[in-house]
Amino acid sequence: MRFLQNDLKIKPLARAETIPSDWYTDPAMNAFERKTIFDKTWQFVCHISKLSNPGDHAVASVADNPVLVVRGSDGSLRAFYNVCRHRGGPIAVEDGCGVKALQCKYHGWTYTLEGHLRGVPKFDRTELFNKKDYGLVPVNLDIWDGLIFVNLDEKPAPLAKFYHGISERIHPLKLEPMRFHQRVIYDVQCNWKVYVDNYLEGYHLPFVHPELCKLLDYAQYQTETFEYYSLQHSPITPEENIYTSGAGTAFYYFVFPNFMLNILPGRLQTNLVLPLSHDRCRVIFDYHYNDTESEIARKKIDDDLKYSDWVQHEDITICEHVQKGLNSKAYTKGRFSVEMENAVHHFQSLLKTYYKKSQSRSSKRKISK
Numbered sequence: 394m395r396f397l398q399n400d401l402k403i404k405p406l407a408r409a410e411t412i413p414s415d416w417y418t419d420p421a422m423n424a425f426e427r428k429t430i431f432d433k434t435w436q437f438v439c440h441i442s443k444l445s446n447p448g449d450h451a452v453a454s455v456a457d458n459p460v461l462v463v464r465g466s467d468g469s470l471r472a473f474y475n476v477c478r479h480r481g482g483p484i485a486v487e488d489g490c491g492v493k494a495l496q497c498k499y500h501g502w503t504y505t506l507e508g509h510l511r512g513v514p515k516f517d518r519t520e521l522f523n524k525k526d527y528g529l530v531p532v533n534l535d536i537w538d539g540l541i542f543v544n545l546d547e548k549p550a551p552l553a554k555f556y557h558g559i560s561e562r563i564h565p566l567k568l569e570p571m572r573f574h575q576r577v578i579y580d581v582q583c584n585w586k587v588y589v590d591n592y593l594e595g596y597h598l599p600f601v602h603p604e605l606c607k608l609l610d611y612a613q614y615q616t617e618t619f620e621y622y623s624l625q626h627s628p629i630t631p632e633e634n635i636y637t638s639g640a641g642t643a644f645y646y647f648v649f650p651n652f653m654l655n656i657l658p659g660r661l662q663t664n665l666v667l668p669l670s671h672d673r674c675r676v677i678f679d680y681h682y683n684d685t686e687s688e689i690a691r692k693k694i695d696d697d698l699k700y701s702d703w704v705q706h707e708d709i710t711i712c713e714h715v716q717k718g719l720n721s722k723a724y725t726k727g728r729f730s731v732e733m734e735n736a737v738h739h740f741q742s743l744l745k746t747y748y749k750k751s752q753s754r755s756s757k758r759k760i761s762k
């Protein structure tokens with residue numbers, strides 16, 4: 394990708410322009426961002442409660458690479474490319490539990506839960522073939538507060554660096570003891586960054602979510618930015634809170650580049666935003682709760698799912714309109730509200746930092762040739 398150097402400059406919020414519209418609409422951006430951002434950052438897979446026992450496994454797509462996370466017989470979690478070493482078949486096509494071994498869906502090669510090749514049908518006459526050389530290819534895995542992440546980079550910085558300070562801030566709330574309840578998937582006709590930008594500001598709430606707006610006290614709504622994440626937070630009271638029975642704080646974290654943690658007492662909803670193409674993305678909502686059993690909890694969960702789905706559809710509708718606007722001849726760049734859009738500016742500044750890093754890597758490669 395070629396960029397105008399001026400577009401990559403990071404300016405103070407009050408003077409900055411939004412990123413140019415072709416970063417949202419150029420088909421070439423998809424492959425560029427896969428290489429510069431999604432190949433290099435920690436990507437969420439699922440909560441540990443989904444993989445409690447040996448043989449439990451979850452599939453994910455990371456920068457278009459099929460990935461598999463599995464709990465081994467020894468109790469450890471491991472991640473692999475979900476790609477058979479025979480001819481590239483899939484080891485698992487969906488999440489599952491309690492399997493004794495991993496079996497490729499193409500010709501049935503089997504691997505142990507630790508990724509070693511074990512069973513190879515009808516291979517007796519193949520020469521110079523050693524099963525030891527054909528284990529599943531491992532992927533880096535790390536866990537933060539019960540959430541499992543993978544990273545395709547060979548030597549990634551530790552996950553804790555990116556999440557530093559969040560556990561302390563939400564204390565005494567803890568995410569690890571929660572239980573995964575349900576996954577809901579939305580496909581949206583917009584570039585993934587349109588969806589992220591929209592998440593990062595409350596400026597649109599009176600116009601896009603008038604009903605939600607009546608429930609919240611905007612004077613109390615605040616946005617703070619940190620090195621790799623931003624936080625929107627507001628106090629909640631029992632009356633305005635459909636999820637829990639006590640007052641507290643609602644925390645809405647965005648962690649660069651594509652992950653959101655919506656935390657309320659007793660409830661965690663995560664949103665993962667995956668690019669599908671330059672003008673389509675998939676948003677995966679995972680719902681987790683402390684209590685999923687009692688009758689009152691089940692009623693609240695039901696309300697939560699319905700309410701979130703309704704708000705999500707309002708956001709999808711506006712994001713799809715915005716994608717068309719960005720793609721129009723009328724628009725190239727806009728400006729930011731200093732009061733309301735500091736987290737959008739923060740996200741877009743991090744994007745520029747990652748784009749620039751890749752530019753300096755490729756110019757170093759050219760020089761060394």
Ligand code: FES
Pocket residue numbers: 477478479480481482483497498499500501502
């Ligand atoms: S591709 Fe997996 S067994 Fe052939």
Ligand SMILES: [Fe+2]
Pocket residue numbers: 591592597601602708
């Ligand atoms: Fe919204």
